[in-house]
Amino acid sequence: MDEHRSTLPFADVLIEDGRIARVGRGLRAPRGAQVIECRGRAVIPGLVQAHVHLCQVLFRNHADGLELLEWLSRRIWPFEAAHDARSLGLSARLGLAELLLGGTTAILDMATVRHTTAVLEAAVESGIRYTGGKCLMDVPGNPLAESKDAALRETEQLGLAWHGQENGRIRYALCPRFALSCTKALLTAVRDLSRRHGWLVHTHASENRTEVAFVREQTGVDNVAYFAQLGLQGPRLVLAHCVHLTAREMKQMARAGTHAVHCPGANLKLASGIAPVPRLLAAGVNVALGGDGAPCNNTLDAFHEMRLAATLHLPRFGHRAMPPAEVLAMATIRGARALGLESEIGSIEPGKRADIAVVDLSGPHCAPPGDDPHATLVYCARASDVTDVLVDGRAVVRNRKLLTLDAEKLARAAPAGLLRLLKSIDRGGAN
């Protein structure tokens, strides 16, 4: 996924000290090197999902059949409020296991309001490249809201403690939930913190028509325009969804360098709509991909999102609107750009960090191979075709087995973890 989107058949990738040293045919493995045989497989940049919620994975299959605002108030917020550090750690590890086994090596996450450290610790343990932070909500009327000052104090402390940990693999992001759950004063302070520390701002915008109408009613302007008015725009701002945007907002985003994250699976399941991705790309907006939450998708499989992104827009924009190489770019180099890591990850090029996924394309659902491996990856491949995953040159998945977490044990622990959470909600308690 270099700038030419080039592919190199029968090549080798040499990794030294966590970085890609050389790419080419017939490279010799130095003495003592570990060799991963990838014959018949595609070696691709590790997939990047620029919008996920690890804290929600434990609610998968328990929030179906609802639209966004009801889904939040009736299910997600009570669930998130019931989390303690233990249930949150389980939720995060479950999601991290799914992500890594499916070839996702970098995420931009939004944690919940409390116990953020449990998510950050899980990210460290899993080996994933993590950017994310505590969710910020200071508009009262829900079980997660807290005071602006408490929210800001905690988020800054977390950022100062965690940003740059693990040789830069863990990075902090400021995560106001969305315009409707944040006061103007909170958003303004988030802008200032982002400027002071250089941290990303990760939020939701223009996902659902009712949300957009409320934002307009409360602020007098459209969602993206409102953020821009507050000085929240530019390359450090990542907006999930962007389903209902005006042409003016798209231009504004492109001009400022604000990133959009397309989450087609979640947008369909919550009946939110279809983001005008070909128009965003044509306007010059960087668009990344994300699975969003397990309870609104209900999968964190990047291949599923790629296939949706590649096909969903064609009836409206024509059969050439979403070329497979462009879609794979959204899940790799464009995702890296949204995370501010374009010079470090997102393509297999010498000098970059070795975040790599190996995909077995020999299964019956991929045969026979066509001329364009991007097309096979985007249209045919599945998360279960990923055999090996490296982050910073370290193997986290080998031969379809996750080395850093016990995936089977986590799946077995999930029902009891969820049950504890449901009991806590029944008691009316927030943890």
Ligand SMILES: [Zn+2]
């Ligand atoms: Zn989300």
